[in-house]
Amino acid sequence: MAAPVVSIAFNKTTFAPGEQIVLTVTHTDADRVALVVETKVTDSNGNVGTVSGTVQIDQGTATVTSVPAKSWVLQSQTAGQAVFTTTA
Amino acid sequence: MSTLTVTAKVTDKQGNSTSKTGTVTIDDVPARLLVVGASSYKPGSANRLSSAQDLDTQLAMIAGVQKPVMKFWHAYNSSLPGSFSSSAVGQCIANGWGGMLNIRDTPGRIRTPAGSAALFSFLSSVPASLPVLYLIWAHEPENDGMTTSEQAVWRADMAEFIKTVIDFGNPKIIPGSCFMGDPPLSWDLFNYVPLLRAGDQEKMIFFFDAYPKCRTGPNRTDDPGFKYDDVANWARAHGFTRLGVGESTLNNDVNLPQSHVDQWWNIKLPAWLNANPDVEVFAVYDATGPAAGTNGMIDQPGELQAVANLMRFGV
Numbered sequence: 390m391a392a393p394v395v396s397i398a399f400n401k402t403t404f405a406p407g408e409q410i411v412l413t414v415t416h417t418d419a420d421r422v423a424l425v426v427e428t429k430v431t432d433s434n435g436n437v438g439t440v441s442g443t444v445q446i447d448q449g450t451a452t453v454t455s456v457p458a459k460s461w462v463l464q465s466q467t468a469g470q471a472v473f474t475t476t477a
Numbered sequence: 478m479s480t481l482t483v484t485a486k487v488t489d490k491q492g493n494s495t496s497k498t499g500t501v502t503i504d505d506v507p508a509r510l511l512v513v514g515a516s517s518y519k520p521g522s523a524n525r526l527s528s529a530q531d532l533d534t535q536l537a538m539i540a541g542v543q544k545p546v547m548k549f550w551h552a553y554n555s556s557l558p559g560s561f562s563s564s565a566v567g568q569c570i571a572n573g574w575g576g577m578l579n580i581r582d583t584p585g586r587i588r589t590p591a592g593s594a595a596l597f598s599f600l601s602s603v604p605a606s607l608p609v610l611y612l613i614w615a616h617e618p619e620n621d622g623m624t625t626s627e628q629a630v631w632r633a634d635m636a637e638f639i640k641t642v643i644d645f646g647n648p649k650i651i652p653g654s655c656f657m658g659d660p661p662l663s664w665d666l667f668n669y670v671p672l673l674r675a676g677d678q679e680k681m682i683f684f685f686d687a688y689p690k691c692r693t694g695p696n697r698t699d700d701p702g703f704k705y706d707d708v709a710n711w712a713r714a715h716g717f718t719r720l721g722v723g724e725s726t727l728n729n730d731v732n733l734p735q736s737h738v739d740q741w742w743n744i745k746l747p748a749w750l751n752a753n754p755d756v757e758v759f760a761v762y763d764a765t766g767p768a769a770g771t772n773g774m775i776d777q778p779g780e781l782q783a784v785a786n787l788m789r790f791g792v
């Protein structure tokens with residue numbers, strides 16, 4: 390039942406009007422687990438087929454707001470990091 | 478400057494969330510608002526600002542001004558060489574400010590070996606730490622009473638001065654000419670332009686006093702700003718790409734009534750600047766003051782507020 394731990398970083402601190410602001414949101418969560426599930430199928434001849442996939446347990450979703458309001462666009466996202474941009 | 482406050486919120490699948498807030502600064506001060514400064518060091522003026530501390534104190538009186546300003550001393554030097562390497566530049570350096578030197582020369586002097594050497598020596602002495610130095614060559618023909626032949630010498634000096642500063646090659650030192658006169662009386666003086674080389678105008682600034690005015694003589698007017706378009710259009714037509722206004726906006730020489738000054742600050746100048754976004758603004762805070770008893774200092778509440786209004790206006 391842990392809450393996410395969040396940190397944010399900007400590409401710089403001062404922007405000229407029209408410049409791109411890049412915000413990187415990094416987050417962790419004690420409950421978060423990347424669960425790797427592997428399924429193995431064996432036929433009567435002994436042939437084995439394997440498939441695996443990963444699911445995130447307690448995945449975090451990042452959103453951004455600002456004052457004054459701006460339109461923040463999600464550029465990339467991984468399990469622990471989201472990158473947003475807007476225009477200064 | 479304005480601040481953008483950004484909050485990132487991360488919510489997990491259980492509904493737990495954590496927010497983190499940070500701020501960035503948007504440097505939205507228009508580039509043309511270059512300087513707010515004080516005239517000083519003019520010989521013989523008793524009530525000019527005497528120190529950087531004075532300027533800070535008076536700037537602090539402009540309530541609500543949030544935009545950063547580039548402070549500078551508008552130093553006044555009467556001649557070359559002599560006082561040219563004055564303490565004014567020293568003040569700029571000490572305070573990390575920009576500088577503006579208003580140069581007046583005796584006709585013919587700049588093209589003497591001594592004058593040229595003095596100018597070069599001064600240019601060499603400007604430290605790299607000085608943010609910018611505007612070297613403005615000024616003259617008031619109607620006040621100084623130059624003869625036609627003297628004006629020709631003055632024009633040649635002016636061109637030589639500009640070319641010398643440009644060729645020195647320090648991009649932080651920007652030469653300029655100051656239009657302080659009364660068009661059309663001053664037009665002839667500004668015929669130095671044909672003496673320049675192609676492209677020189679783009680490396681300098683054409684600076685005109687906050688309102689080209691008729692200080693004296695038959696064309697004196699109480700309508701400040703009436704010649705702004707004339708001067709700006711003349712400069713543009715002659716290849717100048719950087720225009721600046723400032724300095725003696727509240728010119729004491731004409732002793733305008735306070736109501737007139739207020740109208741100028743609050744209505745006419747902002748409107749004109751708004752219509753001419755290419756024009757840079759210098760010294761909107763002008764501490765120019767005459768020796769005694771006239772309205773040069775921006776030290777009254779209404780005047781200070783007018784400056785604040787002008788800055789908020791976005792010039």
